[in-house]
Amino acid sequence: MGTRERKQKEFSLREALFLEAAEAMVSEEGFLHLQMARLAEACDYATGTLYQHFSSKEDLLLALANRRMEAFVDIFRKVGAWQGGTPRERMFAIAVGDLDFSRHHPEHAKLTQYVHAEAVWENTSPERREQAMCCTGPVGEVVAGIVQEAIDRGDLDAQGLSPLELACGPWSVCEGMRALSHVQGLFESLNIRSPERLFFRQVQVHLNGLNWAPLADPADHAATDALVARVRREVFDVSGPDAREVRS
Amino acid sequence: MGTRERKQKEFSLREALFLEAAEAMVSEEGFLHLQMARLAEACDYATGTLYQHFSSKEDLLLALANRRMEAFVDIFRKVGAWQGGTPRERMFAIAVGDLDFSRHHPEHAKLTQYVHAEAVWENTSPERREQAMCCTGPVGEVVAGIVQEAIDRGDLDAQGLSPLELACGPWSVCEGMRALSHVQGLFESLNIRSPERLFFRQVQVHLNGLNWAPLADPADHAATDALVARVRREVFDVSGPDAREVRS
DNA sequence: TTATGTTTTGAATCAGGTTCAAAATCCGAC
DNA sequence: GTCGGATTTTGAACCTGATTCAAAACATAA
Numbered sequence: 001m002g003t004r005e006r007k008q009k010e011f012s013l014r015e016a017l018f019l020e021a022a023e024a025m026v027s028e029e030g031f032l033h034l035q036m037a038r039l040a041e042a043c044d045y046a047t048g049t050l051y052q053h054f055s056s057k058e059d060l061l062l063a064l065a066n067r068r069m070e071a072f073v074d075i076f077r078k079v080g081a082w083q084g085g086t087p088r089e090r091m092f093a094i095a096v097g098d099l100d101f102s103r104h105h106p107e108h109a110k111l112t113q114y115v116h117a118e119a120v121w122e123n124t125s126p127e128r129r130e131q132a133m134c135c136t137g138p139v140g141e142v143v144a145g146i147v148q149e150a151i152d153r154g155d156l157d158a159q160g161l162s163p164l165e166l167a168c169g170p171w172s173v174c175e176g177m178r179a180l181s182h183v184q185g186l187f188e189s190l191n192i193r194s195p196e197r198l199f200f201r202q203v204q205v206h207l208n209g210l211n212w213a214p215l216a217d218p219a220d221h222a223a224t225d226a227l228v229a230r231v232r233r234e235v236f237d238v239s240g241p242d243a244r245e246v247r248s
Numbered sequence: 249m250g251t252r253e254r255k256q257k258e259f260s261l262r263e264a265l266f267l268e269a270a271e272a273m274v275s276e277e278g279f280l281h282l283q284m285a286r287l288a289e290a291c292d293y294a295t296g297t298l299y300q301h302f303s304s305k306e307d308l309l310l311a312l313a314n315r316r317m318e319a320f321v322d323i324f325r326k327v328g329a330w331q332g333g334t335p336r337e338r339m340f341a342i343a344v345g346d347l348d349f350s351r352h353h354p355e356h357a358k359l360t361q362y363v364h365a366e367a368v369w370e371n372t373s374p375e376r377r378e379q380a381m382c383c384t385g386p387v388g389e390v391v392a393g394i395v396q397e398a399i400d401r402g403d404l405d406a407q408g409l410s411p412l413e414l415a416c417g418p419w420s421v422c423e424g425m426r427a428l429s430h431v432q433g434l435f436e437s438l439n440i441r442s443p444e445r446l447f448f449r450q451v452q453v454h455l456n457g458l459n460w461a462p463l464a465d466p467a468d469h470a471a472t473d474a475l476v477a478r479v480r481r482e483v484f485d486v487s488g489p490d491a492r493e494v495r496s
Numbered sequence: 497t498t499a500t501g502t503t504t505t506g507a508a509t510c511a512g513g514t515t516c517a518a519a520a521t522c523c524g525a526c
Numbered sequence: 527g528t529c530g531g532a533t534t535t536t537g538a539a540c541c542t543g544a545t546t547c548a549a550a551a552c553a554t555a556a
Contacts, residue, residue, distance in 0.1 A: 032367035036513060037537095046536040048515075057513065114365045116431060118358050119280035133433065140438065159467040161446075164438045168428065169450040175427045176420025183364060185381065190388065190412045198409075202417040209457025209466075218457075219407040251554085284544060285506095294505040296546075305544065 015053045017043055019067055022060060031061060031111055058123035062115045062132060068108045069135045072101055075236075080142040082235045087150035088212050091170060093231040094143070095203045098174045099196065100236065109178065143167040155213040166210065173206050174199075200224050263301045265291055267315055270308060279309060279359050306371035310363045310380060316356045317383045320349055323484075328390040330483045335398035336460050339418060341479040342391070343451045346422045347444065348484065357426065391415040403461040414458065421454050448472050 021043050025034055036057055040050045054060040075097035079090055102109045114120055121129070147163035150156040158166060177199045180186060187195050204218040217223065232238040269291050273282055284305055288298045302308040323345035327338055350357040362368055369377070395411035398404040406414060425447045428434060435443050452466040465471065480486040 030367070032370075035511095040537095047513090048537070049535060051514070052534080110366050113361070114367055117362045117365055118430075119278075119362060122280075133437065136434075136437075161449075162439065165440055165446055168425070168438070168440070168446060169421070169453055172421050172424025172428055172450065173417070173454075174424065176422065176424030177416070179423045179427055180416065180420055182366075186384075189381070189384075190416070191410065192413055192416070198413055198416060201409075202420065205417055205457035206421075206454050207457070209453035209455070283542095288506095295544090296506070297504060299545070300503080 011053075014045075014049075018045075018050060018053060018060075019063060022064055023067070026064065026111070027107055031064075031107065031114065034061075036060075055125040055128075056123050058115070058120050059125045059128050061111060061120070062124045062128045065108070065111050065115050066128070066132050066135060068105060068111075069132070071105075072108075073135060073138050075101055076139050076142040078235050080138075080145065084234050085231075086214065087146050087153065087155055088207060088214065088216075089227065089231070090146050091143075091150075091167075091207065091212070092200075092203060092227060093235050094146075095170065095174055095200065096228055096231045097236060098178075099199060100232070100238075102178055109182070113179075113182065140164060143171075150212060157211060169210065170203060170206055173202055177202065197221060197224070200228060259301075262293075262297075266293075266298060266301060266308075267311060270312055271315070274312065274359070275355055279312075279355065279362070282309075284308075303373040303376075304371050306363070306368050307373050307376050309359060309368070310372045310376045313356070313359050313363050314376070314380050314383060316353060316359075317380070319353075320356075321383060321386050323349055324387045324390040326483050328386075328393065332482050333479075334462065335394050335401065335403055336455060336462065336464075337475065337479070338394050339391075339398075339415075339455065339460070340448075340451060340475060341483050342394075343418065343422055343448065344476055344479045345484060346426075347447060348480070348486075350426055357430070361427075361430065388412060391419075398460060405459060417458065418451060418454055421450055425450065445469060445472070448476060 018039065022034060022039055025039060025042070034057070036050055037047050040047045050060075054063060076094065079093045079097060082090060082093065085093065115124070144163040144167065147156065147158075147166050151158050151163070156166075177195075181195055192198060201218045201224065204216045204224060208215050208218065266287065270282060270287055273287060273290070282305070284298055285295050288295045298308075302311060324342065327341045327345060330338060330341065333341065363372070392411040392415065395404065395406075395414050399406050399411070404414075425443075429443055440446060449466045449472065452464045452472060456463050456466065
């Protein structure tokens with residue numbers, strides 16, 4: 001009988017509904033103003049029903065973060081599918097995608113930061129944490145693939161590091177710059193004119209430091225800007241006007 | 249009359265008392281279990297009195313973070329006072345200090361991460377935020393000084409970047425690795441054996457990428473370990489057994 | 497010593513996440 | 527159809543813990 005299975009479907013449909021509504025509320029007034037009772041009411045369900053899906057408010061927030069994470073993973077899939085660049089350019093493309101994503105979804109960046117704070121993390125359900133973990137699967141695969149290809153071509157010498165260990169470098173540059181840019185007013189007080197250019201430049205610097213051929217000239221803005229534009233066009237389907245919007 | 253001034257002194261003495269007690273409670277059971285009423289009682293004051301000093305619980309947490317931040321700034325002062333290394337080694341020393349500090353004060357790292365989450369940040373008082381900002385003053389000065397010295401000696405070509413813009417690179421590597429290491433189980437799942445070595449290696453990679461002379465061989469563990477040990481000894485007064493403890 | 501301003505107190509208030517006993521609904525069996 | 531037990535939904539009550547504020551205590555000045 002399909003009864004059980006229909007129930008299952010209805011259940012996950014309802015979960016999607018909750019998440020949809022929650023996302024709308026969050027993007028409207030920030031995730032710290034999200035209220036469980038209000039969310040339930042907005043979906044015409046009782047508060048308790050919400051708790052059949054999410055073990056706590058934190059659990060719901062992590063679920064939201066995971067949902068968006070899937071869109072984030074798409075960045076990596078797109079880069080993985082891109083055949084138009086050298087491995088180094090593909091690694092750079094990930095940095096571009098990362099930056100653009102966090103610009104398009106500023107709430108997501110904050111939410112991620114928030115749910116990863118131990119105080120919050122501890123209050124989520126193990127299942128949801130599991131889910132969060134396995135989201136990173138494809139990410140690792142794509143990155144490791146890029147590094148491996150670079151090694152195979154002779155563009156890069158791993159010098160005893162595994163592909164993922166190697167990738168931690170550029171990754172931490174991305175994470176770090178994001179973290180710094182979230183400190184309100186920091187860049188202003190350091191008199192940094194163009195955080196975006198600085199970010200891309202540091203990525204190039206780091207890749208150079210890894211001796212990842214072909215080396216780039218980090219000081220050559222024009223070249224970097226051109227690469228960024230090309231990546232946005234070829235990998236992420238962002239055309240002219242959009243690109244400008246993203247960049248601004 | 250010294251009445252007003254005596255009052256002032258008593259007031260800030262009491263604030264120090266509150267912070268002292270709060271720190272003890274936090275280090276004992278984590279900052280998420282800190283309770284305003286319990287803290288007040290532990291200090292033999294009423295709850296309301298606490299609110300004469302801190303506009304909210306979040307404000308108190310930020311005050312705690314700021315207090316520790318002063319110890320953090322000491323790292324930069326020590327590096328600034330160190331005369332035994334090249335500018336590059338001094339920059340590297342900052343990374344060592346940063347890592348060791350976050351190991352010695354794991355609660356502080358978490359707390360900092362937490363108070364910087366917008367949800368929390370918004371709930372602090374403007375004065376306290378101001379205070380948090382100006383803590384970074386000496387940090388910037390020391391770092392900018394190191395970079396400037398390297399440029400003056402001809403070890404480093406700024407290529408149009410200001411000293412602080414340049415320093416953002418290594419800084420973001422530090423921040424980024426810290427952020428990654430806080431994601432529970434990430435390093436394990438990536439099969440990273442020695443996060444510490446990887447961290448120092450990436451710092452070297454990045455400095456190489458900046459073409460900061462004298463270049464280092466990032467793959468040379470022995471050399472990096474020796475440099476780390478030397479920094480811990482000469483700059484931070486950490487001798488043998490302690491160093492081992494720190495490293496473990 | 498009294499009038500007035502200031503600080504402290506802690507019980508009351510308030511917010512909002514979480515629970516759970518009762519009501520409603522579903523579903524297979526007769 | 528409808529009965530009875532299992533499952534799901536409900537939402538008011540509960541609970542924790544931050545915050546407030548009117549009264550009390552205290553300090554200062556006249």
